[in-house]
Amino acid sequence: MKRIAVAIMLSLPLLAAHKHLTLEQALMLVKKKNLEIRVAEDEMQMKKMDARIAEGYNYGSADIIFNALRSNDAGNVFGFKLQSREATFRDFGFSDFLGGVGQALGMAGGDFNYFSSLMAQPAMQNALLDTAPNDLNYPGARNHFQEKIQYKVPLYVGGKLNKYGQIARKMALMSRLDKQKVINEKVYQTRKTFYDIALVNSYIKNLKIILKNVEELENTVSNMVKEGYALDIDLLQVKSKKADVLRMLNQAKLNRDLAYQFLSFLVDEKVDSVSVEDQDVPMPAMKREEMVNRNLDIQKARMGLEVTELAVGVERAAYYPQVGAFAEYGSADNTFMNDFTDKDAYTVGIQMKWNIFNGMIDKSKYEKARIQNLKARHQVDLAKKGIALQIDKIITEIKSREYDIKSLQQKVKFMRRVYENYYNRYKEGLISINDVLIKNSEHIQAVLKLAKTRNARNNKVFELENIINKGML
Structure with a gap:
């Protein structure tokens, strides 16, 4: 039990959620632990292996x-013996041939001239030549063990292999861009x-101020009702407005919780709170041409162009001869590894193949x-033109929203002052509660x-940063 307790105590820091997580810490966690980035890294490693x-x-x-092998096939057995360097005249069927010659000698009775005349007779010659060699046609079954090392290498293929290697390396680089x-x-x-969390916090802060104002208005109206200066319906209207503000406040808090859940998913660890200032995202400080050139899709398109140039070289290689070399060394016997060096053999060679016609297929491929x-x-x-247009459009939208933000900030300040003015005028009995609530x-x-x-302005800045590859390591 003590060991279990110690293990639990040691594991608690690992399971603890992040509190006051900074943006820099979160970005480090994302790059290190995000599962989608890991998948992209695996894909990149596979492309590297393709290049190798x-x-x-x-x-x-x-x-x-x-x-x-083991066989009693006449061709196989005879071939086995030749590869083992053990073939004899008997294997060619000479025993049957010599038997026919012996019969001719017996018929000659030792007379060489008569023997020569017998051998010169067509009938005797045909009889000897038509004799079926039993040892050659019906050999006994034989084991065959062959051990060899074989090496093949392309010497010249019109530059095709070189181009394939370059294409594979380009694809590996493209996978880096994908990652x-x-x-x-x-x-x-x-x-x-x-x-988003910072904006929601700011929004919640403003809603709390509004809620405080509504609660103050509620107390004021409640006292005025008691003193007979206001009606119950006025108090009910204020309570309804307070319920609306509370609903908006709770919805904002739920949206913040959802943002924390999404952030936890991105860093693959639990996040309870973050440390972030309420400020707008700064605009990237770079020239338009640099923005276009940094775009990953542009870089990938350029690399794809280089791949197609290499592919042209691959198809051009079909017009050149293909040359390869071959070398083989080994030994064979009816017993495994028996007399290896005495029965060894080698073969070396070069092959050239040059296609001269295939129905214009190579030309069409080229x-x-x-x-x-x-x-x-x-x-x-x-x-390039499409990305440049997209960048211009986003920058225009950002500038438009920045003007809107300045105007709305002044409007918020103004509406707060207006509300305070109407609230004071209501307390003096100069206007109705409806005017205050409006x-x-x-x-x-x-x-x-x-x-x-x-939020819309920040989203556009983030979109621009993504397009211009500002997140580059």
């Missing part, structure tokens, strides 16, 4: 081959959530690759609109 695979083809392949895009997205979401490259150039130009509603609407406008 493509490079490995340049060095050829070496294989150790082991064959263990960076995921990082930028998570940085964008994290920063946005922090500023033209297709060339057109694909031209298309990629057009896509890069289109992407100004209170206008004050709330101004506060809400200011919060929404600030």
